[in-house]
Each structure stands twice: as structure tokens, then as C-alpha cells.
Amino acid sequence: MTTTNSSEVSQTAPSVLPRRFLRQLLFLGLSRSDRSYGYELAEAVRSYGLNIDMAGVYRELRSMEQKDLLTSSWESSDNGPDRRVYMVTPLGSDALATAVAELRLARDQLSAALEDADTP
Amino acid sequence: MTTTNSSEVSQTAPSVLPRRFLRQLLFLGLSRSDRSYGYELAEAVRSYGLNIDMAGVYRELRSMEQKDLLTSSWESSDNGPDRRVYMVTPLGSDALATAVAELRLARDQLSAALEDADTP
């Protein structure tokens, strides 16, 4: 079961952070190691507390590659099947900076809204 | 121009915060005044820095009403057309609490991810 324990979790909010942020979060992950692959990136994102859909991760990475933000190559693993390893392109590097800025802005907007709610 | 200045802004990220948060943000706005309407709520959300789609706001409010989270009634205005005023139902009150919690969690997750990126 790749996509986790479906039946127990699903009610209405399967993941709190929308996948709209998926691109940005994947960029974040890639900026740390500058050489990673889908499964590993997903683990990183999960470590922040969100549950994401592997299918979406793989699709998004492909999409980013098609837009020349990433390049990929196959690599073998010692303890499992081969991996498609991604690297950020120069073009992707610009997009990465934008992505981080967007995440920061999003966080600030959320904070502003919540702060406003906290002080009645 | 209801839906804002299309041509100048739009590149790839029309609004930084995904509309997935629209429901939650509208709840936040309603929790402050406990009696508001689409246009006003949109203004509030905009004050946090995001540009939102009025069409989406009206549709979301309707949807929330259909789910018995809100009730609405028409009210006249001194300086403009009538307004459809919304109020939170008891059921909506629970959902509101959940919504705020979700926003908080989302902010924390974003913060975690960004912090991780800041400390290499």
C-alpha cells in the first residue's frame, strides 16, 4: 500500500496542507540535498507533519522536469529498487527561490489571519 | 472590476495562499463579527495580503450554507445594493473551531518546513 492506510484516516481533510504547496515543498527538499528522489522527498515532507500522496509527488516531479526545472537520471540502490534521482537546473534554481518566497509569504498571510482571530 | 486586475498580476501564482483555505478564512472572518457578507469577508481576507476570487467566495458561502454551517438572510444597505448576510450555526461553530485548528496546523507545518530550509 503506497498511499498509506486509506480507510482509517479519510473523512474530509485528508491532508491539511494543500498540494498547491507540493511544488514548493519539493523544491525545499531538493534545495537541501540538491540530489534526491521521490520517495525520499516525500519522507522529508512528511517529517514536517503532512501526509502527502505519493502519486502526486511522482507526477509533480515529472511535471517539473518537463518544465526544465529539474533533470533526472536513474540510480541503483543497495537496499531496494532503482531510483529516479532529480537535480535542480539553473532555471529551476530561480523557481526555487520564488517558491521559497511564496511559502514564506503564505506563512505570513496565515499568521496575519490567525493573529487577527486571536485578538478580538 | 470584481475579480481584480487580471492582466498585470497573473504569471503562474495568482494567489499565494491556495483557495483550499478559503472555507477556513471565511470562518475566521465570520468568527470576528458573527454577522457578515461576502463582499465584506472578501475585504477582510484581502487585508491579510491575499487576492481572492469573489466568485469563489460567493460559491463557498453558498456551499457552507447548504451544509448547515451558516444561515443567511437579506439585508438592505444604505450605500449600495442589498446584502446576503451570513451567520454561523451551532453546527458551523464546531466546524469553525476545526477550521482555525487546521489553519494553525498548516502554519506550523509551513514554519517547520521553512525553518528546516533556513538552517543548512
Add this chain to the structure above:
DNA sequence: AGGGCTAGGTGTAGTATACACACAGCTCAG
């Protein structure tokens, strides 16, 4: 030999987004 983890995918129904467009009341300038 089978279960569980790692790894990467496809298919698709249903939903959400973004944007164009419509309708209408009010106010104020010209």
C-alpha cells in the same frame, strides 16, 4: 513462500480554480 518495506508509476471520477461575464443599486462628476 510470504509479508513488509522501498521505489516508481497509471487511471480516473469528482472537485476546485481562474477567469469571463451578467445584473443591479448607489453616488458623484460633468
Add this chain to the structure above:
DNA sequence: CTGAGCTGTGTGTATACTACACCTAGCCCT
């Protein structure tokens, strides 16, 4: 007295995204 601009609420729709089911396959351990 007409039109521009703001307030206010909607509908229509092509396209994109989500969520979930499902598939293949290597490796390790019992």
C-alpha cells in the same frame, strides 16, 4: 441626466488538481 466607478451578488465553464484505487518490482527477513 448620463455615464463612470464602487458596492454587491451571482452564473458558466474549460482546465487543472485531488484523492484514491490499483499496478509492477526489487530487496530483506522469517
